[in-house]
Amino acid sequence: MxxxxxxxxxxxxxxxxxxxxxxxxxxxxxxNPVIFPQLIKVFGVFFNDAKELMLGLASSLKLLVPAYVGSVILGIGGGLFFGLNNRIRHILMPYVHLLSPLPPTLFIPYAIAVLPSFQSASIFLIFIGTFWPIFLGSLQGVLIIEKHYLDNAKTLGLKGNDFLFKVIIPAASPYILSGAGSALTMSFLILTMAEMFGAESGMGYFIQYYTDFAQYDYVIAGMIFNSAVILIALLLFEKFKKRLLFWTNLKADSN
The missing domain is CATH 1.20.5 (Single alpha-helices involved in coiled-coils or other helix-helix interfaces)
Known part of the structure; x- marks a missing residue:
């Protein structure tokens, strides 16, 4: 302490x-006391409506978790696949450069028109926004591996899963996790945006709902709650990242 x-x-x-x-x-x-309420009113929301805040968090996680997990699985898998297959990367990278900079908001009209519900549309938008940072981080991680490491692995006879899990993934993991961290931040941004314009529950919906009724003590409480949730998630991710990349800390200490 x-x-x-x-x-x-x-x-x-x-x-x-x-x-x-x-x-x-x-x-x-x-x-203006309506727009700038006293803190006692703001913190009173946490005592009087804690259940509503927690239900909103649970609703938000139902959208965020499957989208983020899907982007992690497909982003890492796709990035590794592209990084290890020069021919396919050469053919398809122009499309990656074309699609990856597009903001997820551009897909909102089609997500609403094609997908059956707000929940599925939101999951899709979060997935689109989080997939590319992870994919590109994984791809970059593979491409920067020094050739002599790959040559040494081949000399030792490593191939298949051994080559992938003992050489490629550990060497690329700093870039993979960096992309995953950026994607986690992006996921909350897209989630809040989606919930403020089409949801019936969730952390973003909580803020938008009370904004419509000019109850700014609830709005500020919702902002504080959102910030706390995001901060906790990012801190937990950083702790997870440091544990996985413990060898980079040892290398830094030795220098």
């Missing part, structure tokens, strides 16, 4: 200063 406080002392002080500034402005400043 002492080590944590020492490391994040300035960070904590900035947060405390922001809270104090908000409290002073809403109590003594000439600000």
């Amino acid at each position: 002492r080590k944590f406080l020492k490391k994040y002392t300035i960070t904590i002080l900035i947060g405390v200063a922001a809270i104090l500034a908000w409290e002073i402005l809403t109590r003594y400043g000439e600000v």
Whole structure:
């Protein structure tokens, strides 16, 4: 605990200063009390409507989890496949360069028209937005592997699954996980956007619903809740990433 406080002392002080500034402005400043509610009202939402917030989180995860898991599986698999097959990569990479920069919002009209429900359309949009960072990260990870590592693996007789899981994936894993981290952030962005414009539940819906009724204490509480969920998810991912890439930390320490 002492080590944590020492490391994040300035960070904590900035947060405390922001809270104090908000409290002073809403109590003594000439600000609109509807748009800028006092913090006691905002935090009161967490006590009075915690169940609604948690139900919204559960609804959001039903969309986010299958989309993200699907993008991880297909993104890593596709990236490794393209990286290891020069002929196929040469033929299809122009299409990758064409499609990967397109924002998921461009697919909204077709997602709504073709897919049977809002849930399936949202999962599709999240998948589209998260697939490319993982795919491109995996592809880049394979392409940057130094040739002498591959030659050494062939000399040792490694091939098939042994070659893939003992050489390719470990060597490419920093880029794979970097792409997966970017995709995780993107998934929350697309999720919130989708829920604010078409959902009947979820974290984004919570904010949009109370915005329509000008209940900004609920809006700010929803924003804080969303931020906390995203922060926790990213911190857990970073912890998972560091554990998988422990060998990179050892290499850095040795240098």
